[in-house]
Amino acid sequence: MDPRMKTDSPVAAARAETASPIVIAARKLDLTFQTNDGPVLALRDVNLTVNRGDFVSFIGPSGCGKTTFLRVVGALEHPTGGEITVNGMTPDEARRARAYGYVFQAAGLYPWRTIAKNIKLPLEIMGYSKDDQERQVERVLKLVDLEGFGNKFPWQLSGGMQQRASIARALAFDADILLMDEPFGALDEIVRDHLNEQLLALWARTGKTIGFVTHSIPEAVYLSTRIVVMSPRPGRITDVIESTLPRERPLEIRDTPEFLAIAHRVREGLRAGHAYDE
Amino acid sequence: MTSELRPDAAPARHPTPAGSRMLPILRSVVPVFVVLAAIAALWYTALVPMNIRESLTQAERAGAVVDPPNAIERRDANAIGLVLKNPAYIADTLRQDRPRLPGPDQVWRELWATTGAMVLEGKGLSKRSLLYHAWVTLSATVLGFAIGTVGGIALAVGIVHSRVMNMAIMPWAIASQTIPILAIAPMIIVVLNSIGVTGLLPKALISAYLCFFPVTVGMVKGLRSPDAMQLDLLHTYGASRAQTFWKLRWPSSMPYFFTSMKIGMAAALVGAIVGEMPTGAVRGLGARLLAGSYYGQTVQIWSALFAAALLAAVLVGIIGALQTVTLKRMGMSQ
Structure with a gap:
């Protein structure tokens, strides 16, 4: 597992701050x-x-x-x-x-993918295992308050929710910078x-x-x-x-x-x- | 915004236009019948003056007195004038064996006699059956369509990914379509025949020659349809070209793909029919067209034309159905 995943905890964040x-x-x-x-x-x-x-x-x-x-x-x-x-x-x-994860003005979610699959897009490209993908999706959906919306398609969500999903996508691979x-x-x-x-x-x-x-x-x-x-x-x-x-x-x-x-x-x-x- | 989540229902339907209280089925059926009736009316109106001279000639031979009695005078007379002077022979214009313009009913009877009726007799695929000829044309069309579509996509992928191919291929692709297919079809047949390739493949290649172009043009557009932001996003993930293609470009091109295939399919059918003409007109709908014109069998020509039109409608309809299902599943239907 990626060690940087731990940066979610305040302790690890504090430790990271001491580095550079x-x-x-x-x-x-x-x-x-x-x-x-x-x-x-x-x-x-x-x-x-x-x-x-x-x-x-x-x-x-x-x-x-x-x-x-x-x-x-x-x-x-x-x-x-x-x-x-x-x-x-x-x-x-x-x-x-x-x-870093990049979030653009438009959510830019793929209409042919569900929210969960959209969040998996960078993970698929970066070669995460299926289990890790599932875990990360669950984690970031929680972070942006979209739990339970993983199986929805983008058109089923409002603009604000779509943008949150795109933030979740940028967070999925644990970049330090957003x-x-x-x-x-x-x-x-x-x-x-x-x-x-x-x-x-x-x-x-x-x-x-x-x-x-x-x-x-x-x-x-x-x-x-x-x-x-x-x-x-x-x-x-x-x-x-x-x-x-x-x-x-x-x-x-x-x-x-x-x-x-x-x-x-x-x-x-x-x-x-x-x-x-x- | 009161609720952030939109209703889970199907995409919003367009509201019924005001004043339209018809049943949905009638709304689509009525216009179709109006157009059909208009075509039939136009057809019969054209048919009577076109066939009147022949009807009068036959009546004269049978001993009747027509106005004017002299065949040469009739030849120079106005056709509509002849109809007005000899209204008794209007019915005859609809019943000729080899009319200049057969009526829709005659074409329909011929179509039925060479398809459904022969199937009922158990001779559905005999060489006199239109189904047999349609099958011959269909197999060349489908093979040509497959070659043309795969080739067209391959060219589009090359054009989108390589600047050199973009500049080198596109002019030739456009030039290829400016050559009349009637001019190049016999050459393809003869050249392939001389190297021992006969049968289905030469016709399919002519088909593919017409079919690849709309597919290439449509797919170039489709594969380029993702906007700069989408490509930037994949760039930030460090996606490879292959990943960008499979995850973004290819799915984005689907609406263009199906539209291109519809045009390509119609073009492939035309190619197959044209490809059947220089082979000596033995088998296929093109052969029926040619044989009909050799022997003045206008009814046969028209029935072959209608068979080709029906075939095209069915093939394009199949692609349309695939399009609806695929785009709906992809969440891209309009």
Whole structure:
């Protein structure tokens, strides 16, 4: 059995934290896309370190490079300059070492597979035994509160449940890092609140490091231990805000002065980056 | 959103259009009959003027007086005018042995006489039976369809996975379809015959030649249908090309696959019929068509045509049924 499975227990998570605290380290990262209209500076001089167990949100308007940065971490894009390491490896090596699970904006569940079979998809590809597959499916369905839905097909679930199933799929192979690219962007506010709460609970239980791309200031402030504010043309980091909120966060925390102060600073950061100029 | 779980029932049915109070079965049967009746009406309307000269010639030979009495004058006269001047002979136009255009009833009688009636006599597969000829054409069609479909899929897989094949194969595939099949069919038969390949295979190859193209085009589209996000997801799992193919591309292509197969099947049947023509018209529906035109047996031509149409309908219907069952089981039915 995979020894990393034990990271679900707080003890193991604590032990993991003592190993090496830095999970993602980017230094002078540049990424230029060559397009027909000339080069586009998607990322310019991005410096960032993410520690184990952090919940880091990336916020900024379209084109600020927040998704691109996440894709670089996930080895879906390759930087044209600078360095980036994930768990001390290149992103490609980290991908092959199954260091992270990726959650996209759309759930992207296969309509021809049941929820359980969808969650087994990465496990099948990675060659888990049938018994391990069953065990992992049961475990992650519990984590996302979808017990008993394993035999349903995606169309039988609501959008929020589908997105939870896709999070379960990303958790199935026990990666330490969860990369989430606007996972709740297509959902309505009520479902979103609910999922945010659940995501925090899941993060507390598993001790994973989470990179989370969002458009929403309240969502970023509510979820994160650190908020990375970015701005476009060229895509760059304008501010990194350490959250002073406690790790335990009921939804009501969003009405406290502390929360509003952080939200204010994020908004200021976005404005300072001329993020709203058009 | 009050409840997160949608009802477990079957996919939502479209509401009945307002004002439609018919039984469901009638709703589908009535339009079919309206179209059939329109075709029959058009057919009989065309039939009378097309056959009137022959009817008048026969009546004249039998000693009757027709208007105009002179055959040459009748030849130059307007057909509809002839019908109006000789209404007594309209019924005759429906009863000729070798009409220019046989009536649907005559075609139906011929169809029955060469199929059902012969089966009842126990001669269902004699060489005079249309069932025998349909069977000959069917076997070439099915073999050609199998070759064309497998070949078409193989080409599509190559095109999707290899940039070189994409650029090298596609132009040839398109060019192959611009050559009239009637021109190339005799050459295929002759060339294969000269190297000793005769019988079913040459016809099946002509069939496959027509059939592979829609399958290739459809499957290229289908295998490319997964979006970038789906491919990225598999990339993050470190999936191999083979895994990506079997777990994502192939299942995603199923709706395209069945649609391509329907077109491919119809094309395969046309190919088999065309392939039967240059062989000297001995066996098969194509042979019946050709023999009918040699001997002016229009009723035979039309009955062979209808047999081919029925055969195509049945074959495409089978694929349609497979499509419904498969996509439903895959949760991909619309």
